[in-house]
Amino acid sequence: MINSLLWTPLIFALSGLVLPKRAVGWWAAAGAAVTLGIAIALLAGFDPSGGLQDTVDVEWIPGLGVDYSLGIDGLNVFLVLLTAVLWLGGTAFAAFREQERPHLFFLMMLLGETATLGAFVAQDLLLFVLFFDLMLVPFYFLFGAWGTDREGGPTASAATLKMIVYTLIGSLLMLVGAIATAIIAADGGQISFSIADLAQDPVAEGSQRWIFWFFAAAFLVKMPAFLLHGWMPDAYRAAPLPVLAVFSGVLAKVGAYGFLRVVLPLFPDATVQFQEVVLAIALASILYGSVMAFTQTNVRLIGGYSSVAQLGFITAGIFALRADGADGAVLQMVNHGLVVAPLFIIVALLAERSGSEDLREMGGMAMRAPVLAALFLIVTLATLAMPGSANFVGEFYILNGLFQAKIVFAFVAISGIAMSAYYALRLYQRTMHNRVPEGVASREIDLRDGLVLAPLVLCIVGLAFYPQLILKRTDDAVQTSVAAPTRAAEPGVRFAER
């Protein structure tokens, strides 16, 4: 089952190469749909208290101790589902529009899905690193070759290059960190990259300290976190919007997920030691992202910087090192993906209607497009974590965890909520309300785009009524994940000194 989940997109991608130009987009969308079906089946068969399940574990490179080891648990089951949902949306949205060189475009799209799913389900550290790096490749091509060059700014390929340089450095550090972890842990014996094995017996505290940062660098760049987000503005402006929808919706989450899957269990002592440092970075991301989001006029960048802030919340939740904070973080990863992907699809629709991506050249579009306005409004309210949305429950859990763990940090973080209300509503008002400027031709969302957008919005609404759907299934795995640092934090019980 899990194998078919992982490789279905790739199989569709490769088989699509022989199809005629017009059919390839639909074939890709069909592939994404089949993948979604498998993901739903996985969730249906998921046992909330069953630990790691649907596992595949095959020796791969025995000499190096690398296994082809996959599995589903509470940490990744909904991220897998999120990936499948958003990829279907993004692929379908792209299929409705003419793409240049469609064969390559959809090949890269679906390759990206396989790589992302791989990163989520991998249970072997090296396999994880491999998929993590592989994710980069299709997006490099998608951003660079199908992106837009900006007048007076960097070309799409230059912007992409910047992104690659950033993330590649992170990835290489992580690769080194992964190998180092396995070798140090083996201590001359049989090397194993199995995450479960490595978590059983973490490396010495001294080694944890530097390896922690190697991993953290990769994850924080991916999110991106404050000061490591330099690649984001250019890349976001260059990226094709359907690609950006899945990129922003899913890829950033791999970073946050990495903390929960790898960093907390494998480096518990370092996690405890650097808790406040990471929290400070997270808070800076929240504040800086929010402040930037309400001064930008480019609609993509408002989405981009708001993601910086939201990922800051998620990181803060994880590094509260409490089950409630981490539960909220997992919930919020799904929520944020479900919100930001439709947001970028809406941005694409707005840009089509106004011929611009600048807020100052938009306005009044709600009048002739009530359905679009209503869908956008729901997305906006979820973005600002309106109480009653699942996003609020996520933030509530995160902030509660932070409040109980580090009260001062919680007080600072919560100011991000007030700012998010302002920037999200500002985006909505400036595009949909007020007078209509010259050059804006407001029209209703058409059926095709509605078919992409409405299901995503329905997911948001459905989760709003029943966030327990996710919380119930993630809680066990999250408890395990935060257990190691919690134990490490107890005085005198340093793991490494046993």
Add this chain to the structure above:
Amino acid sequence: VSISTWAWLALLLPLLGSLVIALGFRVLPARVAGIVGTAAIGLAFVCAVGALLNLLGEDAEARHHASSLWDYASAAGLDVKLGIYVDQLSVFMLLVVTGVSTLIHLYSFGYMRSDEGYHRFFSYLNFFVFSMLLLVLAGNFVLLIVGWAFVGFASYALISFWYRRTTATKAGMKAFVINVVGDIGLVLAAFLIFRELGTFEFGEVFAKAPEVFTQGGWTVTAICLLLLVGAFAKSAQIPFHTWLPDAMEGPTPVSSLIHAATMVTAGVYLIARTHVLFYLAPTAADIAAFTGLATLLIAGTIALTMTDLKRAIAYSTMSQIGYMIMGVSIGAYAQGLFHLMTHAFFKALLFMAAGSIISAMANRQDIDRMSGFWRAMRFTSLMLLVGGLALAAFPLTSGFFSKDSILAYAEVRGGMYTWMAIGGYLGALLTALYTFRLIFRVLPGRPCEEAQHLIDTGELYHGPAINPANEELEDPDVGFPGATHNVAEGSRPMAVAMALLGFGALFAGLIQVPGVDNVLFGFLDPAFADSPLSEIHPSVGAEWRGLTIGAAISLLGIGLAWVLWVARPGLPALLRARLRPLYELFVNKWYFDEAIDLLIVRPALAIGRFASSTFERFVVDGLVNGTKETVAGAGGIVRVVQSGFVRSYALLLIAGFAGLALYFLLSAS
């Protein structure tokens, strides 16, 4: 049918109405949308009555029920259910909210008739009622926050309902952001409660609180102060009040329903609901009471100088809520809620009458332009007068009994609370003065142009469509505000709604006449039995002494208003000139907007500008560009990186991955 079922039905009907209207906006005719919306709320009122009858059939001590549908968010020790809590307090609120809402829906049915946004309006309005009911029925702090934020959103959506007006969208944003600040206060209070008591459920919190907290302890005080942030933001108490006058940008039925009768009194409900905590935190309770007092006086002075009809009434609302906040904070729980109810009647009525007049004025709201409406619109004028009398606490009207019940309690509690009673009477003088300033300027005298037009032709005056706030020409192709206007004289639904409220405004006080009957307090008091403060009861004699003072003050205020604006019309100008600084202070609304702008808005924007124009460019980008330039300095390498390296690396990675996958496939088989 059990009481919980009634409550759930009352809660769900407005949501259903809202959804039906929203989803059916293309197929339902406007009339049907209005009927569906009004009927949904009317049925909710019936359910509320059902709940009341059910509750009355039980022992007074056992009148509280918790009921939940499903686990909403329960993990890691947080246990949040989708649950409601039904007791005397919530049933009382349920009745007031659904009752007044039904009438305002009826009024809107006529008032908004020509508006293109009819469906949207009724959908939002129904959603608002749903949110408000969720707020008063919520069984735990999380759901309370959800209802709290939902009413905030509904308020935002309806303030900026005419969204082509930039003034309306700005006002909506202001209301929303200030309300989010209030939400944050509640969220933090909930966290603190959870830390100390380990639960969010009302029943458990209020049972455990007296055991865990010491009277006057700092934790419970902190909790109450955080709750007050929420209460003040929602109920427009100083310094979180600046959004309320701007909220008058919304259509008048909205001002009537949300910004007078129901939502803005949520803070009063909150304090009453958490009275157990406030009893344990007397400092916080006193701060709340003083804020209420300050608000009622300051808002009263501003209302005295406003020339915008709706804004003047908005300041009056602030001021009256000040009484309620003061009441529930000092322990006059039932009294505060009594005033909440009567205020809902007469203030909703005042706004309805104002809306009718504004319609006749072709959407102008400036009282300087108005006069002589008594001759042009008799019914509307009568209703304005009825609402005004109740607001000014004219003897035997509803406001007379409810306001004085709070002040009598304050006087009996003694000490510094006596001073609050005195402040309250001073506020009552202001109230009578500003209320009758409006009435004497609008109703008597020579009819203004618009009124004369109505008298002469029998038709409403229609000028060019102008936004009254900034004199901007309206967008003609939009259809909202509607092209034609509606007044009570020409619309049966409006007239019926106003007449019923007028009846309430005049006679609702008679259910609670000292020494005669005790209907309301008898019902509500058991809900507050766990606070010793509820055992303080002014004697009948003290109550009537207070009522006599109140009557005298009310008549004095009305008489003074008559002198100032009818008998000696030159006097106000003279006073304005004599008391220039004071007048400047009042007419500039005590400079709260300017202070907030200076202290919060400007610094935030400056930080934002610094971040995007300086920090992002030089620090964040500088890190990369610096590296790049170094590389470029090494000569030509950049080209290699750009054209060759990254791409080759990517291809290498793919190839390697494919090879490994192949290897795996082969070796696995």
